[in-house]
Every structure is written in structure tokens, then in C-alpha cells.
Amino acid sequence: MDVQLLTFIIVGASFALYIGIAIWARAGSTNEFYVAGGGVPPVLNGMATAADWMSAASFISMAGLISFMGYDGAVYLMGWTGGYVLLALCLAPYLRKFGKFTVPDFIGDRYYSQTARTVAVFCAIFVCFTYVAGQMRGVGVVFSRFLEVDIVAGVIIGMAIVFFYTVLGGMKGITYTQVAQYCVLIFAYLVPVIFISMMVTGHILPQTAFGATLADGSGMYMLEKLDNLSVELGFNEYTSGTKSTIDVFFITFALMVGTAGLPHVIVRFFTVPKVRDARKSAGWALVFIAILYTTAPALASFGRVNMIETINGPDLQGTPYASAPTWIKNWEKTGLIEFNDKNNDGKMFYAAGSIDDPNSPNEMKVDRDIMVLANPEIANLPAWVIALVAAGGVAAALSTSAGLLLVISTSVSHDLLKRNFMPNITDKAELFYARLAAAVAIIIAGYFGINPPGFVAQVVAFAFGLAASSFFPAIIMGIFSTRMNDKGAIAGMVSGIAFTAAYIIYFKFVNPAANTPENWWFGISPEGIGTLGMMVNFLVAFLVFKATDEAPQDIQDLVESIRYPKGSGEASAH
Amino acid sequence: MGFRNDDDKKAYWKENLSLLTKLLIVWFVVSFGAGILFADALNAIQFFGFKLGFWFAQQGAIYVFVALIFVYMAKMNALDKKYGVDEE
Numbered sequence: 144m145d146v147q148l149l150t151f152i153i154v155g156a157s158f159a160l161y162i163g164i165a166i167w168a169r170a171g172s173t174n175e176f177y178v179a180g181g182g183v184p185p186v187l188n189g190m191a192t193a194a195d196w197m198s199a200a201s202f203i204s205m206a207g208l209i210s211f212m213g214y215d216g217a218v219y220l221m222g223w224t225g226g227y228v229l230l231a232l233c234l235a236p237y238l239r240k241f242g243k244f245t246v247p248d249f250i251g252d253r254y255y256s257q258t259a260r261t262v263a264v265f266c267a268i269f270v271c272f273t274y275v276a277g278q279m280r281g282v283g284v285v286f287s288r289f290l291e292v293d294i295v296a297g298v299i300i301g302m303a304i305v306f307f308y309t310v311l312g313g314m315k316g317i318t319y320t321q322v323a324q325y326c327v328l329i330f331a332y333l334v335p336v337i338f339i340s341m342m343v344t345g346h347i348l349p350q351t352a353f354g355a356t357l358a359d360g361s362g363m364y365m366l367e368k369l370d371n372l373s374v375e376l377g378f379n380e381y382t383s384g385t386k387s388t389i390d391v392f393f394i395t396f397a398l399m400v401g402t403a404g405l406p407h408v409i410v411r412f413f414t415v416p417k418v419r420d421a422r423k424s425a426g427w428a429l430v431f432i433a434i435l436y437t438t439a440p441a442l443a444s445f446g447r448v449n450m451i452e453t454i455n456g457p458d459l460q461g462t463p464y465a466s467a468p469t470w471i472k473n474w475e476k477t478g479l480i481e482f483n484d485k486n487n488d489g490k491m492f493y494a495a496g497s498i499d500d501p502n503s504p505n506e507m508k509v510d511r512d513i514m515v516l517a518n519p520e521i522a523n524l525p526a527w528v529i530a531l532v533a534a535g536g537v538a539a540a541l542s543t544s545a546g547l548l549l550v551i552s553t554s555v556s557h558d559l560l561k562r563n564f565m566p567n568i569t570d571k572a573e574l575f576y577a578r579l580a581a582a583v584a585i586i587i588a589g590y591f592g593i594n595p596p597g598f599v600a601q602v603v604a605f606a607f608g609l610a611a612s613s614f615f616p617a618i619i620m621g622i623f624s625t626r627m628n629d630k631g632a633i634a635g636m637v638s639g640i641a642f643t644a645a646y647i648i649y650f651k652f653v654n655p656a657a658n659t660p661e662n663w664w665f666g667i668s669p670e671g672i673g674t675l676g677m678m679v680n681f682l683v684a685f686l687v688f689k690a691t692d693e694a695p696q697d698i699q700d701l702v703e704s705i706r707y708p709k710g711s712g713e714a715s716a717h
Numbered sequence: 718m719g720f721r722n723d724d725d726k727k728a729y730w731k732e733n734l735s736l737l738t739k740l741l742i743v744w745f746v747v748s749f750g751a752g753i754l755f756a757d758a759l760n761a762i763q764f765f766g767f768k769l770g771f772w773f774a775q776q777g778a779i780y781v782f783v784a785l786i787f788v789y790m791a792k793m794n795a796l797d798k799k800y801g802v803d804e805e
Contacts, residue, residue: 214775217753224782225782228740228782228785231789232789233737354767365766366767383760395748419790422786422789429786433779433780440776704719708802709801709804
């Protein structure tokens, strides 16, 4: 059977599964729509959280990024996992005890202020839209490469599926579909890597194969060979980085704190029955995430060795273009691989430098995004594995989109309408508005998927920076200080966001030419500035708090009451 | 009121914070310490086929993160029981 037919069958079967689950788990009340009735078992919730968190970027792009960055790729690995430690230890159990539906709910109630709530709502909506546009694009790319349908058609199919189970099932439908999507995506990720690590080193586990000797009988460690190859071709050693230590430190910290402050991740801990389940659920979420995140760096290094050897040949003299493997020709059609035969010898050669630079021996441009998708082809794996990877990529994109869209619809129907404009709205009407908001959000996200703004990649730094410099400090102070007041928190959030946004906008949009280490403050890149923004937030909040009255007694009692688990009820609106 | 008396409430929170501090120190040491600040020094040490600093940055820190959350869960559940503030 050919790859395309197999892909249709496997992706189609996964869609049928998601729709079946959505019909089984449809929501009847706002409680079920927002937080799945608070009745999701912790292990399943952990799995759903993992699928929610791991987006098309984690699935498709991350291993490729690491493959080209070497050691520096660790900022993503540690940054996107370490945040769960903060979440589990400092946020999740307390927010679960607090027992509301949304992050703006917590901010609004804890700081007894509609202004604080509104600031939080707009941050939440902005962060989520930023993300979701990229996801829809990911769906489109997978569809167009593997099913050879138009990107527009791919995005519309993806929108229709997400629309169906988000609008019908709300959080309950999303949670159970995400469990299925996690299984699809992790299976799809692991199968090709296991094949490849057995071929390269003879180890089944990619995590041990990563540090093993090569299977070619040379007795050389895989990473040693990769380091040697990299140096020989004019790159840095794979296992040491090019970024400055301070920048690696700040980026990692910003990604960790940003992760812990992202509303679509936090809201997942409102869906479990008890505080102890919130703790447990965070642990399981990280286990399920770690399975992919410890595999990715192994995949990245195998992929790089394979790619260099395929293009340059075992003796590093280059291989004839005329007899290049089909994956090179296939990806060349999509523009993600380019060949420029500078010395006219008819051979391909990959090395450091630009393919347009006459002084560099490099003749190949290889886009880092193809690493995961092309790996099964590079390693000559069977057609069903390639089809599986397509289904996994789609599962990763859909699960994250659904989680984000839910936060958007909740923010509109609950935080804006119910808590601001229409306090007397009935549960049924609120549910209607939640569904309507989800539908509108999907259409807007789809529009951005088809017509992506050129700055999607840049705004990702924005999302993490904003979450790190706004939500995280506000929530931490709301839990660990009983006396922190509304004025301090609002001043902190506004100054943290303004500082971070100004720095990113300046270097990414206003004056991109100046975006070099010499011009950065303390050598911190825009990706890492959220860490400094977080510090600004804490500092401003503290100074304003010192100059104003502390929080009223009833709020202090409220904070005391969320610090221990006893008496946690279901998440509720009041 | 969940606690038997005010002293219990203070003691519970103090124990909670002390556990939190210890775990966050480990969190910081394995990731920002071993994986970033001291990565170059640790890279002189060979750990199977890895340089040790590189291994912490791309593998080890993640394993420790997972362990930290489960240690926290077990210790907190015990603490809740000790002070009678667990969920039945």
C-alpha cells in the first residue's frame, strides 16, 4: 500500500476516535464545560495535560531545533519541563483548593478588583490567540505534505474537527479526546526513534542509545563522533553551546516561569476532584511529557549524524546529487531543502556557512523543521511509520488548539460576560455564550492559520514573556503573601508586562537589525527578557504594597484557607 | 477552620515552606547549576558516552524534576495527615 493511502487511513481512524469520544463526553452544564465537572482521575488528567502542553512545535519542531543548536537546545528541554516543578509545588494545589474556573477568576477574587480581573482576561486571551494560530498552521503543514491536499483545505478540516469536539464537549470532551491524542502522539513519536536508535547503536531505548557506542564496530561513542563531525565541518562542538551562559540561564528561567504561568496549563488542575489529585496529576503530567522530552535530544543527535552521512557520504567527500535519496527530492519540492552546486562537481556537501557565500564549502540548506517529519524517510522506515508520524503531528496540534480555545471561550463567557457585564445570566445562557465564543475563536484561529502573520515565530517569545512577567508573580504573591494588596498586584502586572513587551517589540519589530548580543541589556536576548520582567513585577508590587494599605482581613482569611487541603469542594462559580 | 489551633496552622505552613525550599534548591542545582552554570566544568567528566554537564542539561535535570514532584506529593500527603487537614 502506498504512503498516501495509509496516511489517509491512519489519520482518518484517529479522527473517528476523537469524534466518538466527543459524542460520548458531551457537556451538559457550565461546570462540565469549564472544568469537566471536576471529576477527572489524576493519571488521565496528567495525560490530558501532557497532550494539551505538547503542541505541534514540541512534536514537529523541537527535535529539529535541538539538532541544529546542540547543547543550546537544552533551554527548551529544561525550560519546558522545569516549569512543572514550580506548577506542582507552588501553584496547582493552592489554586485547586481555591476552586474557581479560571486564572482571571483567581486574580480578580484574590485582589478584590475588577481591574485586576480585566487585565488578567486580556493577557489570557492574547497569550492563547498567539499560540493557537501557530497550531492551526501546523495542522495545515502536515496535511499538505502527507495528504497532498491544499493548506487551506487542511486547515479547514482541522478547524471542523476541533470545532466539533470543543463546542460539543467543552472541557469534558477535550480532556478525554486529549487522552486519546496523547496515546497517538507519543506512539507516533517513539516508534521511528526506536527503529533509528537500534540501527545506529543497537540500543532499544533512545535515552541510553544517546550515550552509547556506535553499532558500526568502531567502538566510538555516538556523541563523540557527532562532536568530531561538527568540528570537521566548521560547526561548534555539538555538546558545547554558542550562546552566552547568562542568556541560556535567562531563557531557561523565562520558559520555566512562563510555563507555570500559562492559563491553559493552569486550568487543567481545576478539573481533578481533590487537592491531593492536583499534586499527583502534575507529577503524572511531567512523566508523560518527560517521555517525549528525553527522547527528543536523542532523536536530534541521531538525525544529525544520519543527515550528515547521507549528504556528505561516509568519507565526507560529498555524494552525487543525481543519485540522491528520494526524501531529498521530496523536500526540495516544498522548498525546505535547497541545493546549490557551488563547485560544479555534481556532489552535495553540507558544512557550516550560508549556501550563497562563495567562501563557504556548504552547498545545502536544510530547514530544521523537517527533522522529525523526514527522519523516518531518511532512515528508510516502512510506509506505515511515516503515516503514523503524520497522525501524531495532527494529534499534537489539535489537542493544544482545543485547550487554548477553551481558555478563550471561558474568558469571554465567564470572566467578561458573567463576571463583568451580565452578572444575572443563567447557567444555560452562559453555556450558550461559551459555545458561541469557542466557535468564533476557532474561525479567527483558522483565518490566521490560512493567512499566517509573518511574525508567528516571534510572538511565541511574547506569549512566554507575558505569562512569566504577569500571571506568575501575581499568583505566587497571592498565595505566599496574605497581605499583598490589589494596588501592588496591578502595578506589578502592568509594569512587568509593559517592560517585557517594550523590550521584545523593540528588538523584534521596531529595530530588528539591532537584535544582537552587543545591544542586549546584560546580554539577555528578547527570549529571556521575561525573567527580568518577572523581577520588575515582584519589585514594583513590593514597593507599591509598602506604600499602601495591606489586603483586608477577609482576603487574608481567604488566603489562609487555600493553604491546606481540607474542605476542598468542586470548582464552582461562587 | 481546618486546624485544631493557631499554633498548628503556623507549624504546618512552616514545615510546608521548609520542604518547598529544600526541593526548589535541588531543582535549581540540577538545572541551572549542573546544566548551565557549571556545565563546562562538569563536561570534563565522562558519564557513559556523555559529557556530564551536557547530560544534566539534556537528560538528567528532567529525571530529577519528575522525582521532585513525586517526593513533594508523598511528603505533603503525610504532612496533611499529621495535622489532620487532609481530604477524607
